[in-house]
Amino acid sequence: MAARKKAPAGPPRGRAGKAAKKAPVAAGDVQARNRKLDGSTVDLIRKTASGVHDEIRAHKKPDLAFPVRSLKNVSYSQNTGYFEMGRHKKVRTLTVNTVKSFAQTLRMMGLSKELVESNDFATKRDAYYQSKNWEEARFDDQTESDTVMDDIEALFSVQGLSREQLRFVPDEHGGAVAGRLVVLDPDRETGEVERIDCTRFGSGAYSIPSSVEQLSFETDAKFILAIETGGVFQRLQSHKFWQTANCILVSMAGVPTRATRRFIRKLSDECRLPVYAFVDCDPYGISNIYRTLKVGSGNAAHLSQFFCVPQTRYLGVTPQDILDYRLPTHPLQDVDVKRARDALKNDPFFKVHKPWQVAIDQLLKMGVRAEQQALAKWGLNYVIDEYLPAKLANPSQFLP
Amino acid sequence: MAARKKAPAGPPRGRAGKAAKKAPVAAGDVQARNRKLDGSTVDLIRKTASGVHDEIRAHKKPDLAFPVRSLKNVSYSQNTGYFEMGRHKKVRTLTVNTVKSFAQTLRMMGLSKELVESNDFATKRDAYYQSKNWEEARFDDQTESDTVMDDIEALFSVQGLSREQLRFVPDEHGGAVAGRLVVLDPDRETGEVERIDCTRFGSGAYSIPSSVEQLSFETDAKFILAIETGGVFQRLQSHKFWQTANCILVSMAGVPTRATRRFIRKLSDECRLPVYAFVDCDPYGISNIYRTLKVGSGNAAHLSQFFCVPQTRYLGVTPQDILDYRLPTHPLQDVDVKRARDALKNDPFFKVHKPWQVAIDQLLKMGVRAEQQALAKWGLNYVIDEYLPAKLANPSQFLP
Numbered sequence: 002m003a004a005r006k007k008a009p010a011g012p013p014r015g016r017a018g019k020a021a022k023k024a025p026v027a028a029g030d031v032q033a034r035n036r037k038l039d040g041s042t043v044d045l046i047r048k049t050a051s052g053v054h055d056e057i058r059a060h061k062k063p064d065l066a067f068p069v070r071s072l073k074n075v076s077y078s079q080n081t082g083y084f085e086m087g088r089h090k091k092v093r094t095l096t097v098n099t100v101k102s103f104a105q106t107l108r109m110m111g112l113s114k115e116l117v118e119s120n121d122f123a124t125k126r127d128a129y130y131q132s133k134n135w136e137e138a139r140f141d142d143q144t145e146s147d148t149v150m151d152d153i154e155a156l157f158s159v160q161g162l163s164r165e166q167l168r169f170v171p172d173e174h175g176g177a178v179a180g181r182l183v184v185l186d187p188d189r190e191t192g193e194v195e196r197i198d199c200t201r202f203g204s205g206a207y208s209i210p211s212s213v214e215q216l217s218f219e220t221d222a223k224f225i226l227a228i229e230t231g232g233v234f235q236r237l238q239s240h241k242f243w244q245t246a247n248c249i250l251v252s253m254a255g256v257p258t259r260a261t262r263r264f265i266r267k268l269s270d271e272c273r274l275p276v277y278a279f280v281d282c283d284p285y286g287i288s289n290i291y292r293t294l295k296v297g298s299g300n301a302a303h304l305s306q307f308f309c310v311p312q313t314r315y316l317g318v319t320p321q322d323i324l325d326y327r328l329p330t331h332p333l334q335d336v337d338v339k340r341a342r343d344a345l346k347n348d349p350f351f352k353v354h355k356p357w358q359v360a361i362d363q364l365l366k367m368g369v370r371a372e373q374q375a376l377a378k379w380g381l382n383y384v385i386d387e388y389l390p391a392k393l394a395n396p397s398q399f400l401p
Numbered sequence: 402m403a404a405r406k407k408a409p410a411g412p413p414r415g416r417a418g419k420a421a422k423k424a425p426v427a428a429g430d431v432q433a434r435n436r437k438l439d440g441s442t443v444d445l446i447r448k449t450a451s452g453v454h455d456e457i458r459a460h461k462k463p464d465l466a467f468p469v470r471s472l473k474n475v476s477y478s479q480n481t482g483y484f485e486m487g488r489h490k491k492v493r494t495l496t497v498n499t500v501k502s503f504a505q506t507l508r509m510m511g512l513s514k515e516l517v518e519s520n521d522f523a524t525k526r527d528a529y530y531q532s533k534n535w536e537e538a539r540f541d542d543q544t545e546s547d548t549v550m551d552d553i554e555a556l557f558s559v560q561g562l563s564r565e566q567l568r569f570v571p572d573e574h575g576g577a578v579a580g581r582l583v584v585l586d587p588d589r590e591t592g593e594v595e596r597i598d599c600t601r602f603g604s605g606a607y608s609i610p611s612s613v614e615q616l617s618f619e620t621d622a623k624f625i626l627a628i629e630t631g632g633v634f635q636r637l638q639s640h641k642f643w644q645t646a647n648c649i650l651v652s653m654a655g656v657p658t659r660a661t662r663r664f665i666r667k668l669s670d671e672c673r674l675p676v677y678a679f680v681d682c683d684p685y686g687i688s689n690i691y692r693t694l695k696v697g698s699g700n701a702a703h704l705s706q707f708f709c710v711p712q713t714r715y716l717g718v719t720p721q722d723i724l725d726y727r728l729p730t731h732p733l734q735d736v737d738v739k740r741a742r743d744a745l746k747n748d749p750f751f752k753v754h755k756p757w758q759v760a761i762d763q764l765l766k767m768g769v770r771a772e773q774q775a776l777a778k779w780g781l782n783y784v785i786d787e788y789l790p791a792k793l794a795n796p797s798q799f800l801p
Contacts, residue, residue, distance in 0.1 A: 122639070123781055124632040130777035133729045172632040177608040186603025189639055195603040203586025203595040204615070208577040208608035211635045215604070232524040232572040235611045239522070239589055329533045377530035381523055 082311025175209025482711025575609025
């Protein structure tokens, strides 16, 4: 039962051994592009600040206009493939009442400028504590500094700059990576490039850093497999599934963090690799994990252009898999049913894709859900020997 | 403000560059020891099953005695340094009423034997789904199979075998590691040893696998720094603090997982390295994160002998640091006060260590808590340039 059932079949086998070289975007190009982006970031901050300064000197009232960050200001573009922010803006004018938040916004931009210039970074929490030395402009609560940072991020996103380019990085852990990939990471101070070969970590893996903008890649893999659970990732990694299937494995560990999403997006874009998602068949796996990975989330649409991975397709577990593979199931809870109905009724993504409406309807009618590890009913390595090879033989069948 | 204040001072500087070799326990020895343990595991399972079989054939009623897993059956031993399980047992006798759980227990042991023999592994969830093919012995709910697995684990822990040696591995993600360390990991199938140099991950890190029993280490580091937050870990890693301070950094990301705790324990034991914990100064950081890392937790005392790290000492942030470094604070919430009072009154660990009683009393009197990132008030890299060097100059001052 624990033993394998038969020899692996399915997708073409990759060459065994080390990840071979293929560098669609060279490390030097990435560094040059990042230096250019850093220049634009500093220019934009300087321009914004000068504008305010000039207005004040001219005895006018300066203002700053930020895109509205809310579901009402979001649309789903089939063209770009992700949630996009609309044109609504909120204008903050310098008055007696707004002087503190106005000053805080400018100091926060100033911090970003310093960080870019010193090639350093700060988390949201770091930025909050930094402000404790800003005297009257200090924040009393981290929710206040988070809001200001989100506003600045939204403002600069209109110019194509992400929060990471402003050097504000997430506090959260990145996902784990293994497989046919070499990550190139230039040293912060010397610029010397470290080559990180993701075929060489034994049963362990490469842990994605908080910010991935400086990375470039070499790979001959055919696709990226984004996996929901640590358990399935560890199984595929320990059994070197990436070697057999010639791919790159990424563990999302639930809803993927910003760093994980950005990493997958950048890797997929720069190496032109398809991304396949392998998650639990339940409304959470479909409408939270998969939907967030692919098109972003409604209340953070200003992030989508950088963080979502519109080229992702849904390998499984599908509602039809539950029948085809006679998987053990759990009944859908009320919260699952509500989440599925919400997706059908209100989610711009699912409303556009007919195959998803059919699949979610099918799940609701069956009234059950199944975890990806349910495949272990047929043997612990059934997922490696049977399920994934069968699926990977027909990527055109994947849900959109 | 974001720039460094002055040159690093404090602990002796390590040699720059790659982690040098020092292999207190050679990879071959670890493999030989693991093969021996595998032999004992299979023998024990066989002996237990034969005992039951013989009783049945002699028309007697077989029974299995499991250690009681509860706080009432736990003591804190200053000698070993961790929570220990007492001698209370619950006896499960084969009767008409217990036949199903009796059979499930034996099948679960059988699964473990198969896993050891095929050098494979299963998570709790895998094991649950495997049982779906055990006909009448299948589990209806994962809580049932988890309980049986915990019982078996407790039973074998008395013989010095951990759950990982039974090949049951956690589903959860391991922590991230960077610094002066080479991890040696033999391939599951070929036994060929992969050398993983944790100085070579750029801004990323080494992600600890679910099971670490097969690993061995080479290092010339002077200590292990176990860090609560991903943000501080990323700062220390990006600025290569491990090079300046000659150490190994481990990100716990909150309460450390089993794999992370076991990794630190094994690394510290085999390389005789002190472990210093760097966490938030609040009752959660002290009594949940630090206490769990050091002595284990009350309701899982059967794990302590494998998972706790009794040699850990508390570097900071201490209540006294809040005063000495004039840190920004948050008021203690009711839940914090309750947790701190519980620790003083009921926790066998804190009841034994007077310096902790003084420190927790001080925190309660001050009525505030401080996060480790609060040091960013004095500059983002103050933690690297001032705080840690000052602390590391006097490890004898660390809390026990």
